[in-house]
Amino acid sequence: MSAKKARFDIWSAVSLCLLALFLFFLVYPIGRLLIEAVYKDGVFSLDAFQEFFGKSYYYASIFNSVKIAIVVTVLSLLIGIPFSYFYSFFRLKGRKVLLILCLLCTMSAPFIGAYAWILLLGNSGLITKFIASLGLPTVSIYGFGGIVFVQVLKLFPLIVIYMNGAFRDIDNSLLEAAESMGCKGLDRFRRVTMALTMPTILAGALLVFMRSFADFGTPALIGRGYSTFPVLIYNQFLGENGSNYHFAAATSVIAVVVTAVIFILQKVATSRFKFTINSLHPIDPKAPRGFKGVLMHGFCYILVGVAMLPQLYIVNMSFRNYNNTILQPGYSLKNYQKAMQKLLARSICNTLLISVITLAVIIVIAVLIAYLVVRRGNVLNHAIDTISMLPYIMPGAVIGISLILAFSRKPLAFTGTIGIMVIALAIRRMPFTSRSATAAMMKIPISIEEAALSLGAPRLAAFIKITVPMMGSGIISGAVLSFVSIITEMSSGVILYNNRTITLTLSTYAAIVNGTYGVAAVFATITMALTVLCLVVYLHFTDLDHVQM
Template sequence: MGRNRKIDVWTFVSLGLLLLFGLFLIYPLVNLLRESVYSNGAFTLDAFRKFFSKSYYYGSILNSAKIALTVTVVSLLLGIPFAYFYSFFRMKGKKFLFVLVLLSTMSAPFIGAYSWILLMGNSGLITNFLKTLGLPSFSIYGFGGIVLVQSLKLFPLVVIYMNGAFRDIDNSLLEAAESMNCSGVKRFFKVIMSLTMPTILAAALLVFMRSFADFGTPVLIGRGYSTFPVLIYNQYLGENGADYHFASAISVIAVVVTAVIFIIQKVSTNKFKFTISALHPVQPKETKGIRGILMHVFTYFLVSIAMLPQLYVINMSFRNYNNSILRPGYSLINYQKAMEKNLIRSITNTLSISFITLAVIILIAVLIAYLVVRRSNLMNNTIDVISMLPYIMPGGVIGIALIISFSKSPFYLTGTIMIMVIALAIRRMPFTSRSATAAMMKISESIEEAALSLGASKFTAFTKITIPMMSSGIISGAVLSWVSVITEMSSGVILYNNRTITLTLSTYAAINNGTYGVAAVFATITTIFTVICLALYLKLTKMEDVRL
């Protein structure tokens, strides 16, 4: 049927989107690949040979994979029981607990790393306290620290995913299992885990990808433990200037590695693919006795530890003394210093870049959703696949690709707000496009046909009928995209300059300069924006099984 459709406005929309993605995604990636195999105009694989000839380079892949795998396992071990207790039992303060879980996962990843430096760094609050007691302290630097910070940041993603999966389980299946003497722990592993395996794999992939691509945490607390994203950034800068050739080769390897991981997950998920409908949803039970106490202790202690870094950073932004809450003195001195360090410019840039990016994301995501669902054909499905490519790419890869492509005429964009918007829109498009597509699938095509039969044009039916009906999906995806945009660091750290600096990048710069109080101010304001996003999300969606 797609071949019989007449050329109309939607055909030109498809061609326009294809052109946009071709110019700002495919063209940069092709240039990245070309830069990796060409040096001084000659084809060469010397950059790849250099990478695989030194353990320092190829070892970074193994380090990142080791961290990501460990973080994934830890996040699943923490998140699945948390979600199980939350979904199957009546927890005290359930709504409050859910808000804390969302807030934990919506904050910027590097803020957690920075906070734990203040708490457990060489002169951290907890470190000094343990020293006074003569007790050994845990070093936040290196492999263990990265795993701790990332696990506390990412386990809430597992909670959110599994909460939705547990709510989809039909209670009659659990009752049938119990009638066959399959109850308690046995029922959990044999029935509940089997029914939610597709979601477990999806959550595991998301955690793995985010951990693998995280730049902020390892660059702050890695201390010599080299990871792939940090290696890409360091080699891009180079000791003697930007080394695009070698940085491009590493970036290509990064894309290949993440693509392989993504394919493995997809193949694994297909083996567990099935449909489940909760005609009789699980009714939460009362928590009684010691079991109830342990459930509450586990969930509230875990989310408190996850929230501790953010609360401590906010406190430190008002302190007169770095790394101490034991000495007296609260003031706005750090905020005054931040005003001298581009605070207003950082806020202005953050808001302007994020809102422009969000507008671009919403517009394109809605168009993609309509094309994929209502006008499915080879070209539109190709657009959908291309738009999802950044999902498996570290931010640094996209940043380097854009610099290589747009640092000379006729497309000189390096150092401008526009290139920041392009990078962020490309990276965060999948969040909103998936959410919008899911919302579009729930809208019956007969509703639009009824509008057409009453004399409305296709464009009018789309703008007046379809978009309002899919607004909840658009809003939920857009809010989550906006949070990820204002907390983005891995691509921005490559693309920014003093004129385009944002709150997250100002935080990073302040930490590098050792002005921790000023860094706390930038991080606090970023957290405030995150809380505002969360409040909007909860008010507009009223859902607890969000998809990030």
């Protein structure tokens, strides 16, 4: 009996509480989604799946989304890997500025870039008019090509950030050994450098693929009839012709299956590249010289300049004069005045309130999961960790629909409240902080905790006063990234929000849909200002050359 009591301590109770939370707020909603997908009017039915695969319009959306995600992933790798290689292996001028701008590009809301490119390359866009004035053929930003273009500029920095860490961990002696054996230049890069970084390449590719596949805002704004999975789910759930929960749930299940298959394929591919590297002789960046140096600088700066152009243009447009949708000459604060009449204050308050509450929940749970997995690893705790990572492979729209199906009826009627927004965002963005906290926990020697316990400190007190402060940098890094992703969340929020719970990102989207572009620019500018503030905090706690996402 005493042995059982010894085994069941405060941490066992924490494990059971966390398991109960995830079962109730994640597993239960997913279960309701599955039930809704296969039951119609209380009768088991697969008619929704038959309808989906019976009409090309529906099942084509799968191929469209997968095609977009694959092309975006490949192009992001093709430009992200060379960018990171030049940054890691050469002392580029202004290299820190380049990385900061890269971070800023990827930390903004995805659809804001789409909106900006509409202003630049849309039918009446600034660049479109300029090209037309020269008598040259214009380029359309709408459709497949536009979606890919916008997403690549948004997501390639993820590859850069991932690859910076991978290149930093390469032992230079391996490259020198390859060169001594006659393997030089591109051949060495392909056969040695790429092989050593393949696990990171696959991990970055998976993240880009998932982000692209789950993106709702970009296809919704510039798709122009090019059907994608997230937009299809949204239209079925909140379409103009009424809601079809049964069909939307079935479509959501298919989306989860598709992303799960991609996730498994990535895991299988990664398992073929398992090895350990000890970077005893890290890479010493060289000074770029000659024509090659010019090309490196040109490639990096032009790429970042194009990626940053939409955000700079949005800030400019927030101060331009508009008469409804028509751009007028001159600058003023009229757009900001109009935004104040369009729920600006409420959007800012809701954004900050929801973000702070969600972040507090994420930090507490992520730290507890990290401790349980690293210090008290067992079947239960690893199961909790696995369940908490499920949203990593689930589009935000699926999370939103699941929560509505689970919590739209009494006594669990949370829909239309800030509470359900917090639940959705905490579920969606937990992996950022939990992975970072776990990595930080692994670096803390267990002997420090044992010393505190030997001096009579209770386990919980030792954890709070000693372990958590030592995890500080890892927790803060992950928390800031979670905070940014919460601020810029779109795909789940667009299903869950109403006027009382509207946020800056959702106000931006609503203003774009309504055609009030100047007001939309104001909401987007303030969102970017919050993102920049988060980036400053993140870089304060993170060595710029050791940035991780």
